[in-house]
Amino acid sequence: MTSTPHAHPGTPVPDLFALSSVTGPVLRPADDGYATEVTGFNLAPVHTPDIAIGATSTDDIVTALRWAAATDTPVTVQATGHGANFPVTEGLLLNTSRMTDVTIDPDARTATIAAGAKWSHVLAAAAPHGLAALTGTSTDAGAIGYTVGGGLPVLGRAYGYAADLVRSFQVVTADGVLRTADAQEEPDLFWALRGGKGNVGVVTEMVTELLPVPRLLGGGIYCPGEHAEALLHAWAEWTATVPDEMCSAYHLLRLPPLPDIPEPLRGNFWARVAVAWPGDPEQGERLIAPLRTAAPVTVDTVSVIPYTQIDTIHMEPQNPLPARESCALLHTLTPEAITAFLDVCGPSAPADYPLLMIGLRHMGGALARPCTVEDAICARDADFLLESVGVLMSPEAGDAVEAATLALYTAMAPHGTGLTMVNIHGRPGDDLDRARAWSPEVYDRLRRTKAAYDPRNLLRHGHTVTPAAAPGPP
Known part of the structure; x- marks a missing residue:
């Protein structure tokens, strides 16, 4: 961890002591390595967050989210930056690109994929078993960011969306709580993580089915x-x-x-x-x-x-x-x-x-x-x-x-x-523009689910929605 933080001009320096247990780099704008840490595949947006953290483990992500919740700091997640369509100018950018582990269970035909793994990592691990994943047009893209957006595969007409094959997620919600989401446990969270993009938490691990397509x-x-x-x-x-x-x-x-x-x-x-x-x-x-x-x-x-x-x-x-x-x-x-x-x-x-x-x-x-x-x-x-x-x-x-x-x-x-x-969708605009990614019914449900898991809208950058307002008194 970098020892001396450097704030943007006029920006108060937040207390970083709570991040001392993070094993990856914790960087401010003047630190060596900051520019590399915040730059993704799409070079159009130039990111200048107040802090960049290079997560190396689930514990790093939990610590970062707990700190963000305690300091009311907005959080942006980036694995590869293929989907970066706007500049991040504040808060915490959480880079998961170091977390690339992939474990294949050939008997169950599943892959357990870490937060920053690309589809190329998954295919390299699955191919010796004659298995494949529902990848998009570029395997350089991050597997999890692609999947939480639904995931439109090259072989989509044959097998459906990548999100259709997900069995479970391990996710840290905006309160810093590590949860498991699947069809039985946290079903609303599981629903929102399959097509709702990064609205309800930071996925640290995904278990998905594989296909026998060598x-x-x-x-x-x-x-x-x-x-x-x-x-x-x-x-x-x-x-x-x-x-x-x-x-x-x-x-x-x-x-x-x-x-x-x-x-x-x-x-x-x-x-x-x-x-x-x-x-x-x-x-x-x-x-x-x-x-x-x-x-x-x-x-x-x-x-x-x-x-x-x-x-x-x-x-x-x-x-x-x-x-x-x-x-x-x-x-x-x-x-x-x-x-x-x-x-x-x-x-x-x-x-x-x-x-x-x-x-x-x-x-x-x-x-x-x-x-x-x-x-x-x-x-x-x-x-x-x-x-x-x-x-x-x-x-x-x-x-x-x-x-x-x-x-x-x-x-x-x-x-x-x-x-x-x-x-x-491209660069997200106002709420009306962002809503075009979902039907009115799904958009309303996503806002309600967002309110349950991120009521302060800490995960508000990128293609996110605003939490639904709490119901007033009768």
């Missing part, structure tokens, strides 16, 4: 961007014919000329369909054959791959960058919706169009089925997900990305459900 058929079919319309119409029609196990997404990619991007993709505009199929490879190849004749194909990476190579399907950036993401849930992808989409971001868009990636992901299948144990996910009625990412390399680029994002989602709003998904 390999899959997956990859991308890339066409030059001028053929975006033909490929999109073909893909939209094709999605109505495929079985639930076929998982896919359509993307428009305007890739910068960066060395991390392989040739010939580097520096060019592409239309792509990414596919993932966990069944018989020959059947999968027959199913995707129509996509290969819909438009001229320049690059085709679809092949049988180990599950540990699932990142190669969507090829998301592997290095930190400043980004602005957003999403919206859509009803069926009608011809009118396709026209509206292409009019905004298709081949006729300006050459300097600023959104790096715009995607339409096929939902439905297992994603539409209710979970056995009720959860807070509100995306089961959507047939498609619209998502976008812009890179903020300069203030001018930031303005252009913001304007393009607004134009895209305004154009697609008539075709949407009115809701988003909390993990990729």
Whole structure:
């Protein structure tokens, strides 16, 4: 622990003696290592909390939350920073990235995952047993942060949401109490931790089911961007014919000329369909054959791959960058919706169009089925997900990305459900904007659950909700 705290100018120095038992670093802004401790994968928000703690154990997290409760200090949790969409300018930032332990029970087909473990850690531990987890498009993301937001997997149509497979959480609530939450014990807490994001506590450990999927058929079919319309119409029609196990997404990619991007993709505009199929490879190849004749194909990476190579399907950036993401849930992808989409971001868009990636992901299948144990996910009625990412390399680029994002989602709003998904909602706005991640009923219940476990709203940064007000006298 750092011995000499340094406060922001004009900020009272809180009593840090109660944190003396923390085994990880406890850092103030002037301390060596502070900037590294608070920086996550998304470099767009610059964090300047009053204190940063690098937790190394559940005990560290308990101590930090007890101190925060005693001093009325707001708390932000960061494992990898993939979901960081706002700057933290006060309070305590709790970095769990050192807590990466994963234990596999091959007989029970479960993984016990520590607070800061990435999905890559989980897959590396599970693969020798022929098992896999329901990961998203990047295994560099934190397993727990992804899952408490519901977790939309690459194989979601085949197996559902990542939160559907969770058996239990170990969580420290805002009062510093360590609790176990599952379907029988603390069921309201368990409900809120599966789709309600970081509203009710700091998860220190998660037990989740694994799947016997050692390999899959997956990859991308890339066409030059001028053929975006033909490929999109073909893909939209094709999605109505495929079985639930076929998982896919359509993307428009305007890739910068960066060395991390392989040739010939580097520096060019592409239309792509990414596919993932966990069944018989020959059947999968027959199913995707129509996509290969819909438009001229320049690059085709679809092949049988180990599950540990699932990142190669969507090829998301592997290095930190400043980004602005957003999403919206859509009803069926009608011809009118396709026209509206292409009019905004298709081949006729300006050459300097600023959104790096715009995607339409096929939902439905297992994603539409209710979970056995009720959860807070509100995306089961959507047939498609619209998502976008812009890179903020300069203030001018930031303005252009913001304007393009607004134009895209305004154009697609008539075709949407009115809701988003909390993990990729993007920068959270006011209460009305944050509420769009849930139905009105789930939002109200989440606020009531928040009031029970965090009535002072210490966990108030990020995509959180305000606690429901206590009922007045009769």
